[in-house]
Amino acid sequence: MALPKDYIDQKCSLSRSLEVLGERWTLLILRDAFYGVRRFSDFVEHLGIARSVLAVRLDALVEHGVLTKTSPDDGGYAEYELTDKGRELWPVIYGLIFWGDEHYAKAGPPRLFEHAEDGGRVLPDGLCSTCGQRVPLSEIQATPGPGLVKPDHEVDRVTEALSEPRPLLEAIRR
Amino acid sequence: MALPKDYIDQKCSLSRSLEVLGERWTLLILRDAFYGVRRFSDFVEHLGIARSVLAVRLDALVEHGVLTKTSPDDGGYAEYELTDKGRELWPVIYGLIFWGDEHYAKAGPPRLFEHAEDGGRVLPDGLCSTCGQRVPLSEIQATPGPGLVKPDHEVDRVTEALSEPRPLLEAIRR
Numbered sequence: 001m002a003l004p005k006d007y008i009d010q011k012c013s014l015s016r017s018l019e020v021l022g023e024r025w026t027l028l029i030l031r032d033a034f035y036g037v038r039r040f041s042d043f044v045e046h047l048g049i050a051r052s053v054l055a056v057r058l059d060a061l062v063e064h065g066v067l068t069k070t071s072p073d074d075g076g077y078a079e080y081e082l083t084d085k086g087r088e089l090w091p092v093i094y095g096l097i098f099w100g101d102e103h104y105a106k107a108g109p110p111r112l113f114e115h116a117e118d119g120g121r122v123l124p125d126g127l128c129s130t131c132g133q134r135v136p137l138s139e140i141q142a143t144p145g146p147g148l149v150k151p152d153h154e155v156d157r158v159t160e161a162l163s164e165p166r167p168l169l170e171a172i173r174r
Numbered sequence: 175m176a177l178p179k180d181y182i183d184q185k186c187s188l189s190r191s192l193e194v195l196g197e198r199w200t201l202l203i204l205r206d207a208f209y210g211v212r213r214f215s216d217f218v219e220h221l222g223i224a225r226s227v228l229a230v231r232l233d234a235l236v237e238h239g240v241l242t243k244t245s246p247d248d249g250g251y252a253e254y255e256l257t258d259k260g261r262e263l264w265p266v267i268y269g270l271i272f273w274g275d276e277h278y279a280k281a282g283p284p285r286l287f288e289h290a291e292d293g294g295r296v297l298p299d300g301l302c303s304t305c306g307q308r309v310p311l312s313e314i315q316a317t318p319g320p321g322l323v324k325p326d327h328e329v330d331r332v333t334e335a336l337s338e339p340r341p342l343l344e345a346i347r348r
Binding site: 012013014015016017018019021022023024027028031065085088089091092093095096097098099100101102103104105109110111124125126134 | 192202259277298
C-alpha cells in the first residue's frame with residue numbers, strides 16, 4: 001500500500017527515507033553491498049531474489065544515488081557500489097542486525113562485526129568495545145559468529161567468501 | 175514477496191529483524207509510538223492508514239513483544255506502548271529520520287530531536303551536540319524544525335500535539 005503522497009511530501013524524513021528504502025529486499029541488498037557484493041549474479045545467488053525484482057531495486061537505488069553502477073571498458077560485468085550517501089546507512093543496517101542478534105539469535109550472532117585493529121566488537125553506537133573509539137567503516141571486519149550454520153552442501157561464492165573474516169566494502173570478485 | 179524461509183532461519187539477524195519490521199508502515203507506526211501515540215484511532219488519523227492494515231501490524235508488533243496492549247479497567251480505550259525491546263529500536267528509526275533529513279529535507283528537517291536539558295541536537299550516534307553526552311530516550315524532546323509545513327486546515331490531535339516541543343514517549347491523550 002502506498003503512503004498518501006501529501007503526507008510524504010510535507011512531513012517526516014522517516015517517510016522520505018522509507019520511500020527509498022522501505023521494503024526488506026532493499027535493506028538486504030544494501031547489507032550485501034556492505035559485505036562487498038558488487039555483481040548482479042552474486043546478489044541473485046546470495047539472496048535467492050528473483051532477477052526481475054533485483055533489477056528494479058538496484059535501478060531505484062542507483063536513481064536515488066545510494067549505489068553507482070559502473071560498466072568496465074573491457075565489457076566485463078557491471079558492478080554496483082555504495083556511494084557516500086549509501087555508506088551513511090551502515091548504522092541503520094547494523095542497528096537492525098544488532099537488534100536481531102539480541103532478540104532472535106538463540107545460538108548467538110551468526111556474524112560479528114569487529115574492529116580489525118584490536119578485535120573489539122563494534123557496538124550499535126559505532127564504538128569499539130575494546131578501545132572505545134569510533135570505528136570507521138574501513139576498519140570494520142565481518143567475521144563468522146557462533147550462530148552461523150555451516151552449510152553441508154556447495155554454497156554460492158558470496159557465502160563462501162563470508163565464511164572467513166573479511167573487511168566490509170572489500171569487493172567480492174571471481 | 176516473501177523471503178525464502180531457510181535463508182531467514184539460518185543466516186542473518188537483519189533478515190530476522192526485517193521479518194518483524196520489514197515494511198514501511200510498521201516503522202511509521204513505531205515512530206508514532208515514540209512520539210507518544212498510544213490509541214488505535216490516533217494512529218489511524220495521524221498516519222492515514224487503513225484500519226484493517228493497522229490492526230494487523232499492531233497485532234504483529236504485540237505478538238513479537240515490541241508493543242504491549244493494555245485495556246483499562248474502566249472500559250476506556252486500549253493503549254499500545256513500546257516495550258523495552260521496542261524502545262531499543264529508537265537508534266534505527268532515528269538513523270532513518272536523520273538520513274532523510276540529510277538528503278531529502280530541502281527546507282531543513284521538519285522535526286528536530288534535542289537534548290531537553292541543554293537544547294543540543296541529538297546526533298545519529300545518540301550523543302548530544304552540546305554536552306557530548308549520550309542522551310537517554312527520556313531526555314529527548316521532539317520539536318518542530320524549519321522544514322515543518324504549517325497546515326492551513328484543521329489537523330488531527332497528534333499533529334496538533336507535535337506542533338509544540340514535547341518529550342518522546344509522553345502519552346498523547348485526549
